[in-house]
C-alpha cells in the first residue's frame with residue numbers, strides 16, 4: 307500500500323517544485339511535452355514511466371542543467387528559467403549514470419565535490435558526510451572498486467553533503483540489492499522527515515509504493531498522478547485471480563477472450579485484467595467449469611496499471627509510429643512480465 311501522506315503535504319507546506327507547461331524538443335522530437343509538476347516541501351514523489359519517456363530530461367530542466375523550450379514556474383521559490391544558478395546550489399542531483407572519478411577514493415571524490423560547492427572546511431564536511439552514511443571505514447577505497455550498492459551510497463553522500471533543500475534522484479537504486487535498497491529508502495524517508503523534498507525516478511513498483519505520491523510520464527506526457535491507491539483506482543482496471551491445474555495452457559485461451567486486456571502469471575495463479583467488468587465477467591463465467599479452475603476477484607496491482615499505460619501509449623520515439631512501449635500494438639499481457 308502507498309505510504310501515508312505526511313499531514314503537512316496536503317496542507318500548507320510550500321511547493322518546492324511548481325512548474326507548468328515544461329516542454330523540451332531535441333530536433334524534431336518533443337521529448338517532454340507540456341509537463342506540469344508540483345511537489346510540496348517534505349514530500350517524496352516517485353517519477354515513473356517507460357524508458358525514453360522524458361524523466362531524466364524533466365529532472366535536468368528542473369535542476370537548471372537543461373533550459374526548457376517552453377514552460378515556467380519555480381523551484382524552491384526561484385524562477386526555473388531565470389534563476390538556474392541559484393537552483394543548482396540548493397539542489398542535490400543524483401545522476402542516472404555513476405558519475406564520480408573511479409580512480410579517486412571515496413574521500414577524494416567527496417573532497418572534490420565539497421570544493422565545488424565551496425564548503426568550508428571541506429575536510430569536516432567530508433568526514434561528517436562519511437560518518438552519516440556509514441562510509442567512514444571505506445573512505446580510502448577507490449570508487450571504481452566499489453560494488454553497485456556502495457557506489458550508490460557514495461553518490462547519495464555527494465549529493466546531500468551541501469545540505470540541499472531538494473533531492474532529484476534519477477533511478478538511484480537500479481541494480482542494487484533489496485537490503486541496500488531498503489536502507490537507501492529508510493535514509494530518504496529520514497531526510498524527508500527533516501523537510502527535504504525528494505523527486506525520485508524509478509522503475510521499481512515497490513519503490514513507487516514507498517512514495518507519498520507518484521507521477522507517471524509516458525513519452526513526454528504526464529498521464530497519471532496521485533497516491534498509488536488513487537492511480538490504481540482511477541485506472542478503472544479490474545482483476546480476477548485464476549488458480550488450478552495447467553494454467554500455462556489456459557493463459558492463451560484467456561488472452562483471446564473479449565474484455566481480457568492482460569493475462570499474467572503470479573506464482574501459482576494467473577491474473578486476468580480488463581477495464582470492462584461486465585464483459586470480463588461474461589467471458590470468464592464459463593471458464594471455471596470448463597477448465598476446472600477457481601476464479602476470484604483480486605486486487606489490481608500498480609504493475610497492471612503501468613502495463614496498461616504502456617500498451618495504450620504510442621512510443622513517439624520509435625521509428626514506426628504503430629509501435630507501443632511494450633512492442634507492436636497487440637493485446638498486452640501474456641509475456642509482458644516474462
Ligand SMILES: Nc1ncnc2c1ncn2[C@@H]1O[C@H](COP(=O)(O)OP(=O)(O)OP(=O)(O)O)[C@@H](O)[C@H]1O
Nearest residue numbers: 332337355356357358359360361362363364402623
Ligand atoms: N541530448 C539529447 N539529444 C537528443 N535526444 C535526447 C537527448 N537526451 C535525451 N534524448 C531523447 O529524449 C527522450 C527522453 O529521454 P530521457 O533520458 O529523458 O528518458 P527517461 O524517461 O529518463 O528514460 P530511461 O527510463 O531510459 O532513463 C529519449 O528519446 C532520448 O533518446
Ligand SMILES: [Mg+2]
Nearest residue numbers: 361362402476
Ligand atoms: Mg532516465
